[in-house]
Amino acid sequence: MTTALQPGDVRHRLGRGVDGGIGTDASRPDGTLKATGQFGFSSDLWTEGMIWGATVRSPHPHAAVVSVDVSAALGMPGVHCVLTHDDVPGRKTYGLESPDQPVLAIDEVRYQGEPVAVVAADDPETARRGAALVRVEYRLLPLVVDPVAALAPGAPEVHPGGNLVRHVKIRRGDPSARAEVVVSGDYEVGMQDQAFLGTESGMAVPAEDGGVDLYIATQWLHVDRDQVAASLGLPPEKVRLTLAGVGGAFGAREDVSLQIHLCLLALRTGRPVKMVYSRQESFFGHVHRHPARLHYTHGADREGRLVFVHADMVFDGGAYLSSSTAVVGNAATLGAGPYDVPNVSIDVRGAYTNNPPCGAMRGFGAVQACFAYESQMDKLAAALGMHPVDLRTRNAMTEGSSLPTGQVVDSAAPVAELLNRVRVAPMPPVASAGDAAGPTGDAAGPTGDAAGPTGDAAGPTGARSGATGLLPGGVANTTHGEGVVRGVGFAVGFKNVGYSEGFDDYSTARVLLTGAGGRLMASVHSAACEVGQGLVTVEAQIVRSELGVDEVVVETADTQVGSAGSTSASRQTYVTGGAVRAACQAVREELLARAAAVLGLEPDDPDLAEAELVGGKLLCRSGGTVVVADLVEGSPVERTVQWRHRPTEALHPDTGQGRAHVQYSFAAHRAIVDVDVELGLVHVVQIATAQDVGRAMNPAAVVGQIHGGTTQGIGLALMEEIQMADGKVRNPSFTDYLIPTMPDVPPMHVEVLELADPHAPYGLRGVGEAPTLSSTPAVVAAVRAATGRALARVPVRPEHIVFGDLTPQ
Amino acid sequence: MEFLAPTSWDEALAVKAEHPEAEVIAGGTDVMVDLNFDRRRPAMLVDLTRIADLATWQIDGSVLTIGAGVTYARIIDELSTLAPGLAIASRTVGSPQIRNRGTIGGNLGSASPAGDAHPPLLATKATVEVASARGSRSVPVEKFFTGAKRHVLAPDELIAAVTVPVAAGPQQFAKVGTRNAMVIAVTSFALALDPHAHAVGTGIGSAAPTPIRAEEAERVLAGELAAADQWEHRRPLDDHLVDHFARLSAEAAAPIDDVRGTAAYRRHALAVLARRTLSWAWSEYQRN
Amino acid sequence: MQLQFTVNERPCHVDDVWEGESLLFVLRERVGLWGSKNACEQGECGSCTVLLDGAAVCSCLVAAGQVDGRHVVTVEGLGDRSDLHPVQQAFVDAGAVQCGFCTPGLVVATADLLRRNPSPSDAEIREALAGNLCRCTGYAQILDAVRLAAAVAR
Known part of the structure; x- marks a missing residue:
């Protein structure tokens, strides 16, 4: 670890000597559970009376759905129901940025693997057999699978209105700047998969109030909830989501996959319904990293100072929007690289094609560029x-x-x-000696300067x-x-x-401090999804350092608290971490007020404002000490805070x-x-x-x-x-x-x-x-x-x- | 689906005679994938892992007989001197978990053109011992494969064992894949030199509908070695001879483009593997 | 079909097993041992690794009927929260756990490796664990964990 500058922005001194505080290698709270196989992943869910779901998917990348005959499947013993788009009571489409993707295909499928029907049955094998009995008649439609061709005039339209998803232009400086040394190149990035190990899975349980409880591995509970509620035709409060153990994410769980299907099946059958995608199905069940074609021209002077960068990129968004607009925005705004360039002209276009939908994956537009x-x-x-x-x-x-x-x-x-x-x-x-010395001898030298x-x-x-x-x-x-x-x-x-281009990017955290018999305990609750990265560890570390409490429980993330935003864009430690800190500071304010009364100080006494919370005690500069557990015994302090990072703004449509x-x-x-x-x-x-x-x-x-x-x-x-x-x-x-x-x-x-x-x-x-x-x-x-x-x-x-x-x- | 687990060879043959449509399972490394992926739903599974005799090997004179149920892990541990090419190939199979389970009989039964055991068996002119309630027969391994994932077994027949000559000289195997472990062969090549018989054996994987030999390459190399009395003198091999052998080996293949590689690459890689395995094997022969 | 076998040294009897099921499915859905994970169902990832009669195998590739009368050890059989196996402890201590989906299979594979080879070299570790995919860690801290477990055992 190299520390080149002292960290700033620490308004008060953090609890020194708090084991497991920030800056320490605190152990994961779920580490031993995971190492012993006792951690509950979304694929491990089980409840009495549970039945299983399976999905019927299109084998064709572009076809009209002529008819769907579910009678044979429904007649199979052990099959409880078969649902098509007719059975979607609310909005029949969903989507992260715009609801353009059918919950179940309506009259057309636009990519291979698009869900057409879902089946619930007694066990996974019966569900698979039932799904195989759903007869779908397709009429093949013209394909467009090349993103550049998709943007050309006359290309078959994947959606009415054309195949252009978004065109971001960045213009800076002189568009006709000339340089002494110019290089250009065409580059291509293939379609990468997030390949998390824990495939899509979850369980929906119908509730007595007509709503549904969904236990799910996801990256963003509230955006799932809102999409599920819209398609079920239910108010959001009747759709309650709880994070089940997540076996990796990397962007692939930002979009809805089986969430709406599970809830539809559960509400129709009145039974808890579980689904687990196979690895093969998982490849069709989530978005991938956008393949991209990128043409660049760089100009520099003889001394190697960049004069201009021109770039023209096409991203293949596949059949539905997902987060393509944001991916395209990132590729454009970051497309010149971390360099000072006086003259820049960048064009990035996203295209609809009949390839699998592409969306979030770690790096999100910046990787390709x-x-x-x-x-x-x-x-x-x-x-x-x-x-x-x-x-x-x-x-x-x-x-x-x-x-x-x-x-x-x-x-x-x-x-x-x-x-x-x-x-x-x-x-x-x-x-062995001499091995590394190539023709030039100095190739693998100690400075890493290659040859x-x-x-x-x-x-x-x-x-x-x-x-x-x-x-x-x-x-x-x-x-x-x-x-x-x-x-x-x-x-x-x-x-x-974090989220860019004017998005209202915030998180919510609730911190509760309780005392019982001199023992001080805290819990922290947010809807932020732990997907393996260790946010749960950091949330507890922040509470320990801010409030000087050893014992911290991180509550399971759910929708019983406000949105935390997505576990993506490298943002959770920043934004939810910021929310947890803000909630701790609100708790601290209350503690200081209570301590003032105990110590006989005015609430605005500077001695209090400088007080440290360490080892379960509130220590004033002047020597006054209060045991925090006593302050909260019988009267816990709970604060919920919504916290946002500073605002961003949209790009100018012509100049970026x-x-x-x-x-x-x-x-x-x-x-x-x-x-x-x-x-x-x-x-x-x-x-x-x-x-x-x-x-x-x-x-x-x-x-x-x-x-x-x-x-x-x-x-x-x-x-x-x-x-x-x-x-x-x-x-x-x-x-x-x-x-x-x-x-x-x-x-x-x-x-x-x-x-x-x-x-x-x-x-x-x-x-x-x-x-x-x-x-x-x-x-x-x-x-x-x-x-x-x-x-x-x-x-x-x-x-x-x-x-x-x-x-x- | 029915599941039967005969505990003797005769019982297994009787089951297969009565239920020729039954799917045979040993290590499960292929059959279970098809079941898990919903590709196959056989009416019956016949488990061969409880037939103790099937998982043994023995030597009779210069002939090594390897029971169909012997795993890759045991081939590596127990047969690396007797069947070195097969042992090198076994080490490249999947992971330790797969090598603990997968068997040589299962590899043959699946008859994948990419089966790792096949090239060394071809190079050593192995024989597949096949049996049914009607009797038994021996099939030279090069006659065993009839197409991609197809073989000569009649529906009531089972693979009992493989016989190979105990290695009389150096053997090599090399396999190309696009990562450093856990790969299915993009292409593979096996070589066996037999100084006693003055014979050269080859085997090629993943470059034709079935595993094949490079017969012309074998013939040319064996002829040149004999003509120059090289088995006796063990001089360094002439570069032209090695290149010729490599070219003939590549020409023997009939590769296709697929998701793992192109035909042109496979042919190119085969020439490289043939050249390298020959140089390794010959160096070993010169040393010993 | 019915099965009788031992799991983690306890006799286990299960009814109504479909003959096409894998040992992994039996363990998870019929015995209630969720520790063995299903990530590929084709022997490519090692998440379902268990010991079958002492040998590390992918339980997704073992047919249910093949374990009748046999001995199976799963990650749950190595240790639990109150009594961690040294390999489990090492994975926690070395930070080798992120999402944790690969962890049970890696713990079993590592225990098997160290039983066969108490002082493996890095190259031996890499080769022995090549069949256990991890998508989160880049393996570095897993390698640390294996070295740590080996050192503790010595």
Whole structure:
């Protein structure tokens, strides 16, 4: 852990000596439950009388639904009901940004896997058999599966009104600026899947008041609730959601999947209904990362100062809107990268197609752009004969820089420092002497400078890398050193934290402080979804530090408290953390008022305002001490606070100017890879990464996020893609959608900077997404360095390394 | 669905004679996936894991007989000297959990073109011992596969064992996949050198509708080794010979484009694997 | 069909088992042991790892009838909240748990690894746990946990 500046924005001194307070590696409250298998995930729900649901899905990516015959399914013993769109009592569509997606197909299906009917039956096998008996007659309709073609005149319309989802334009400076050195390139990012391990699952229980209780793994309880209530035709208060254990999310649970279906089935049958998607169904049951095509032109002067960046990107949004408008907005506003660029012209368009709907995934629009602009920076460095890090640091954004949107970066932006840190990070051990020295000899030198100015390959490594004991191909015995060349690559990226473009982004927290027999206890309640990232740990840490209480219970998240917003956009520690802190401060105010009475002080006595809450005591500067448990014994203090970050504003529709973002999170990566250049196989040998987190609320958890995010970026670089053909998914299984295994992930050198953001609670920055951005281009840069290939598309396939770039499809 | 678990081989054969449509299950690593994914609903499952004899191996002279129920884990632990190519291939199968369960008989029964055991069995000219209540027969492994996921077994037949010659020389196996563990072969190649018989054996996986041999490559290499008296002299192999062998190996394949790789890549990779496995095997032969 | 087997050293009898069910389904839906997780149902993820007669297997790939008369140990059998197995303790202490869905399978696989090899190298750990996918952690803290558990055992 590296702390370069003291954290700011701590209005009073936090409880020193509180075990498990902020800044400590407090253990997860759910850790032992999870390690013993006793933690209840959404797929583990069970109740007496429970029945099971299954979904009938379209096998076609675009077809008219001519007829749906449920009679055979209904006649099957053990089947309780079969529902179609006719059975949706309220709004027949749903959607995060706009309700354009049918709960169950109405007269048309627009992507393969679109739900057409749902079945409830005694057990999962009967439900599956029942679903198989639903006869749907389809009439195939013309397909549009290429996002660029979808935007061309005359393309078949996925929705009436055309296929353009959103077009964001960013215009800054002189559009016709000329530069001495110009590079351009076309890049492509494939469709990545979040591939959480716990598939979609939940249980709906009909309630006596005509409403429904839904136990669900999700990222945003209230937005689910509102969509469920609308489709059920119920007031929101009759739809109560409780978070069930979440087996990972990464964006895939932001949209509704089975929530409405479960509630429809439960209300129709009067029975609790459970659904669990299989892995195969899960690939059809949630949105994916947008595939993107990106054309960039960068211009610089001879000294490597950027003169202009022009970009034109098309994002494939698939069949329904989901969060495409926000993804497109991020790609545009962050599309020039964390650099000072005087002249910028960026166009990003989202398109409807008959591919699977795409929406949120960790990095959310910034990932695609980062791969392209960082690839461009390497290309420009090569054209200039500069080291890729030198080119980047020369143009690095700093505090006070303004984005192409005109928004001034008003807190730390340590882009150059992050790059310099990964540049000099320790190099991986090399198995045997002389192995690393390639033709240039200095390739894997101690400074990480690779081979000379272009960040070149390090030459044949010859023997097993010391780090993981593996060569490319891993355990499959493809090389004993033949063809193996080492390469080094660098990249940096940045991501907005929180919801942008004028969204009213807030959270709500309730903190209750009770005392019984001298024992002080607190509970904290919010609707913020713990999806694995460790928010529950941080919520308790904040209460401990703010109120000086050891014993803190984090209540299960549900809709009995106000909205916390989404667990996405790296925002929960910031926004719900901010709400918990604000609720604690409200509790503190009440404690001070009560203490004033006990101590015989005026409520506004400065001695009180400076008081510390530590170890269950309220300590005044002057020596006055009150046992907090006594203050709240028989009269608990409870405060519920809604807290929002400072407002943002919409982008100007023609120029894209505007203060659209709240905060940025910066990270840089250096990747060292061994590539078997003859077989096109890659083994990542080491990752070095540095990230500014503002304040590490829980350093171990912060590092865990960085490891995990980096690994998903490695996956996108080298293996992860939902492969589509004519609108159909070719690889909906973990046999053919590959995610990194333990031998695929190298040791990581992680440096964490804490440069406080004075506008944020505790100075913290959202952590989760930034590591996913630059790991992908860093790995690809390293593979390029080892192979000399252009590699303009991710994931890089062995074919691309062996035969060179294939024409983007 | 019915579930039967015979405890003797004769009982298993009797069950299969009476219910030729029954699905046979051993390690379950293929059958259970089909059941879990709702791809198959056989009327009957016949479990072979309770037949103790099926999970044994023995040596008779120079012939190693491996019961169909022997797992990959045991092949790695117990047969790495007797059947080194098969053991290397077994080590590349899935995970420890899969290797603890999956069996050589099951691999043959599934007859996937990507089955990891198949190339080394082809390279060592293995024989599949097949039985039914009607009697038993021996099928050379290269005659065993009749198409993608199809084989010569009659509906009432079961795989009893595989026989391979005890390794007389170096054997190698290499498999290409797009991650560093847990992959189904994009393509794979096995090589067996038999200095006693002056024979060369090859096996190719995932590059044709069935696992195949590279017969011309075998013939050319064996011929050149004999002509130059190389089995005796163990001199370094001529680069042209190695390249020729690699090219012929790749030409033997009939790969397709699919979700795991392109035909062109498979053919290219096969040449690389053939060249490398030959150089490794020959180096080992030179050392010993 | 009916099944008799032992789970975590206790005899277990279940009725009305469908013959096509997996051991994983039996454990979760019929025995009420939810610790073994279902994430892929094809042996690719290891979340359902249990010990069957002492060998680590994916319980999703074992047919229900195949366990009749056999001995199964699940994550619940290794330890519970009041008496954590050293591997479970190490996973908690090393921060190896995030969403936790992979954790039970990894705990069982790690216990099996350390029983076979009390002092594994990093390379051996990576290879032995290659069949247990984790999507949250990037494996680094899992590797720490395995090293920690091995060190504690020594």
